[in-house]
Amino acid sequence: MFERLKKLKISPFIIPSLVGFSVLYLVPFIWGIRYSFSRSGFDSTFVGYANYSEVLSSGAFRLALKNTGIFMSVAIPLIMILSFLLALAIYELKPPKLVYLFMMLPIAIPSAAAAGFFRKIIGTGAFSLMNSDYAMLGVILIFIWKNTGYNLIINMAGLLQLDISVIEASKIDGATYFQRLRHVIIPLCIPTTVFAGIVTIINSFKVFKDVYVLQGSYPNPSIYMLQHYMNNKFNDLQYEKLTSGAYIFALVIFVFAFLLFYIDKSYSKRVGDSI
Amino acid sequence: MVKKIVICLLILVIAFSQTACSNAAKEIGEHTGVVIPKPKDGDATLTIMLNPEEYDALPANKFFRDYVDRFENNFGVEVRYESIGSSPGQLIEMEEQDEYIKELSMKLYAKNGPELIFSQFMPLGPIIRQGAAAKLNGKISNLDKVYDGLLDDEIYFVPISIRYYSKIINLEALKTTGMEEPDVDWTSHDHYEIRTKWLNANKIHFTSYEWYMAFESIVDLDKTYDSIHNRISLNTPITKKNIRDIRRYIFDGNYILNQNYKFENYYRMITEDNSKEFQESRDLFSQYEQSGHIESGRYENLLRTIDVYSNNYNYGTIMMPEYSNKEVMLSAGGFAINKNAKNSELAYEFINGLLSNEIQMQIFNDVEDGFYPANKDIEEDIKALEAEKVADERVLQTKEYVLNQIKNEHMKIWNAENLDFYNLKKMIEEDFIKIILADKEYADVELSAKLSELEKKYNIYLNE
Numbered sequence: 001m002f003e004r005l006k007k008l009k010i011s012p013f014i015i016p017s018l019v020g021f022s023v024l025y026l027v028p029f030i031w032g033i034r035y036s037f038s039r040s041g042f043d044s045t046f047v048g049y050a051n052y053s054e055v056l057s058s059g060a061f062r063l064a065l066k067n068t069g070i071f072m073s074v075a076i077p078l079i080m081i082l083s084f085l086l087a088l089a090i091y092e093l094k095p096p097k098l099v100y101l102f103m104m105l106p107i108a109i110p111s112a113a114a115a116g117f118f119r120k121i122i123g124t125g126a127f128s129l130m131n132s133d134y135a136m137l138g139v140i141l142i143f144i145w146k147n148t149g150y151n152l153i154i155n156m157a158g159l160l161q162l163d164i165s166v167i168e169a170s171k172i173d174g175a176t177y178f179q180r181l182r183h184v185i186i187p188l189c190i191p192t193t194v195f196a197g198i199v200t201i202i203n204s205f206k207v208f209k210d211v212y213v214l215q216g217s218y219p220n221p222s223i224y225m226l227q228h229y230m231n232n233k234f235n236d237l238q239y240e241k242l243t244s245g246a247y248i249f250a251l252v253i254f255v256f257a258f259l260l261f262y263i264d265k266s267y268s269k270r271v272g273d274s275i
Numbered sequence: 276m277v278k279k280i281v282i283c284l285l286i287l288v289i290a291f292s293q294t295a296c297s298n299a300a301k302e303i304g305e306h307t308g309v310v311i312p313k314p315k316d317g318d319a320t321l322t323i324m325l326n327p328e329e330y331d332a333l334p335a336n337k338f339f340r341d342y343v344d345r346f347e348n349n350f351g352v353e354v355r356y357e358s359i360g361s362s363p364g365q366l367i368e369m370e371e372q373d374e375y376i377k378e379l380s381m382k383l384y385a386k387n388g389p390e391l392i393f394s395q396f397m398p399l400g401p402i403i404r405q406g407a408a409a410k411l412n413g414k415i416s417n418l419d420k421v422y423d424g425l426l427d428d429e430i431y432f433v434p435i436s437i438r439y440y441s442k443i444i445n446l447e448a449l450k451t452t453g454m455e456e457p458d459v460d461w462t463s464h465d466h467y468e469i470r471t472k473w474l475n476a477n478k479i480h481f482t483s484y485e486w487y488m489a490f491e492s493i494v495d496l497d498k499t500y501d502s503i504h505n506r507i508s509l510n511t512p513i514t515k516k517n518i519r520d521i522r523r524y525i526f527d528g529n530y531i532l533n534q535n536y537k538f539e540n541y542y543r544m545i546t547e548d549n550s551k552e553f554q555e556s557r558d559l560f561s562q563y564e565q566s567g568h569i570e571s572g573r574y575e576n577l578l579r580t581i582d583v584y585s586n587n588y589n590y591g592t593i594m595m596p597e598y599s600n601k602e603v604m605l606s607a608g609g610f611a612i613n614k615n616a617k618n619s620e621l622a623y624e625f626i627n628g629l630l631s632n633e634i635q636m637q638i639f640n641d642v643e644d645g646f647y648p649a650n651k652d653i654e655e656d657i658k659a660l661e662a663e664k665v666a667d668e669r670v671l672q673t674k675e676y677v678l679n680q681i682k683n684e685h686m687k688i689w690n691a692e693n694l695d696f697y698n699l700k701k702m703i704e705e706d707f708i709k710i711i712l713a714d715k716e717y718a719d720v721e722l723s724a725k726l727s728e729l730e731k732k733y734n735i736y737l738n739e
Contacts, residue, residue, distance in 0.1 A: 040405045040407075041405060042383060043406035043614075060735045060739040218702070220728065221728075224735055233739070235373060237376070237377070237405045
């Protein structure tokens with residue numbers, strides 16, 4: 001009974017956060033479904049799947065979905081691999097703390113300042129990278145530059161939590177460094193990596209700010225992404241299209257997230273419970 | 276156990292939020308014919324929403340104040356004004372117009388929003404397109420009095436008064452060119468020729484005004500737009516020729532150019548009102564206006580012939596209509612009705628009264644406002660007045676030309692339209708500044724690449 005009472009004491013601490021989350025995220029998310037089946041924000045006539053079908057048949061939406069897919073499938077694995085390798089290097093080599101600082105500093109730079117910096121780096125005028133067909137490279141560069149430090153912290157935390165005895169046992173068994181990396185360190189870091197992956201997916205949406213500052217509401221078509229589409233629909237008061245597009249996008253994200261959780265679960269079965 | 280408590284609490288919060296935020300938008304029933312409106316549920320108010328800048332256009336006018344007093348006495352209601360943000364009469368920036376539209380849409384969504392939305396400058400197109408405005412066909416009897424060309428097949432916006440923006444030619448300046456006065460159905464090319472001849476004889480500085488005039492008379496964006504497929508084509512020989520022509524026009528001797536100016540200076544001069552370059556440009560233009568610029572004079576509503584005649588006499592100008600090869604866009608003061616309004620029948624009657632012959636004649640007689648009545652029934656009465664006061668046959672013919680356009684063609688009313696293509700033209704113009712005023716002229720291949728890129732971008736905008 002004493003244990004039960006102890007557990008009840010915890011709930012007042014999490015309820016405010018849960019209520020806030022429900023009111024600010026969950027309720028609007030559910031409420032928005034109604035908009036997506038209405039004629040417009042001002043006319044709640046039920047129109048079935050008309051909005052979804054209009055959104056899916058919109059060339060602009062399909063382009064935005066394609067560009068967002070390309071960006072996420074290239075930038076997210078790239079940043080995860082890069083940040084893991086950097087974390088591993090720091091873990092093994094133990095460089096001065098200044099190295100940490102330089103890697104994490106880009107997180108703190110505001111989007112407007114970062115955009116100004118990249119405008120100089122990538123170029124202006126008729127031949128800037130951001131105005132060419134390779135503009136996506138510029139966006140990926142900005143994203144990696146800004147977010148590697150954040151992922152580095154998460155991966156470092158994962159590496160520092162590793163049980164040294166397991167690694168030493170593998171050394172005693174005669175495993176080389178790459179064998180230890182492949183069969184011990186990486187599997188044990190999977191839970192952290194899954195978490196970093198989810199955080200990276202969330203952070204990938206924020207690259208819209210930088211692109212918006214660089215190129216406005218209608219950027220180079222090769223970097224026109226779902227957030228541009230939704231932002232423009234919001235500005236145009238087309239809430240029904242906005243919510244329809246958002247739910248389609250949410251479905252894609254859920255698929256990614258479930259994929260990551262599945263990877264985590266299958267690896268957990270192989271190496272035991274998560275750390 | 277803890278989990279169950281938390282889940283129950285969550286469900287309660289979600290359920291409470293659903294009921295608290297329920298949408299009670301009511302359907303407006305069919306309204307057949309005009310009935311004597313009575314305020315609903317004892318709520319004796321009729322609210323008019325307008326943005327602060329338009330305050331002077333409506334409540335400050337004597338004829339409107341008198342009309343409101345009579346309406347309040349006849350129907351036992353109070354007419355209230357509602358605005359957003361700034362105080363009445365205060366100007367708002369173009370960038371704030373989007374914010375005004377968003378705030379207005381939130382009010383319209385509410386059950387207790389305003390009955391009437393007045394617009395003279397603010398674009399109501401997005402509100403109308405999203406279904407926030409009531410359809411007015413068959414609900415206002417005096418709609419039959421409005422010029423047909425001012426009404427859509429489905430009526431959501433009722434113009435009370437209209438303004439047709441004129442163009443000006445200064446006669447003294449025209450004489451220096453040796454050219455005749457242009458005909459009323461002049462084209463952008465006619466204007467271009469007049470300006471070019473005048474500039475050859477009178478060297479002036481290149482200013483932001485000159486940019487707009489050059490762009491308007493040389494570049495024809497209407498031809499780039501395919502309205503059937505809703506697509507724009509920029510990477511065409513004609514567009515490239517226009518770009519080269521306007522660049523030559525600016526840089527090959529027509530103007531005195533500031534030798535220290537680079538592309539960034541020109542860009543700021545044209546697009547940034549607070550920049551030093553813009554201020555200098557404006558000061559220069561003011562000087563030229565006073566010393567006989569080809570377009571110096573006072574702009575008037577071309578339909579108000581008495582004012583046009585007076586200004587022509589005072590400033591030595593002729594006022595011209597829009598180019599016959601370009602689309603005419605009118606500005607109109609008018610109302611839309613909130614679909615969710617409580618006292619919509621009162622709102623119909625309010626507009627009905629404003630369209631009456633008596634009130635429309637008062638609009639014509641209101642010199643301060645400078646608008647022309649939207650009521651065609653009083654056209655002959657106005658002509659009789661004009662015949663007494665206007666001694667210039669050309670002025671009367673120009674008005675007849677413009678009125679025929681309004682009678683015979685569907686006119687676009689700027690503040691009631693879906694302004695996608697209009698906004699697109701502004702975006703294109705800004706992007707063309709970067710091409711036309713670049714430090715170095717674009718080679719053909721570069722220009723094609725740039726125009727292709729812009730074309731793709733704008734087709735996204737049009738087909739989003």
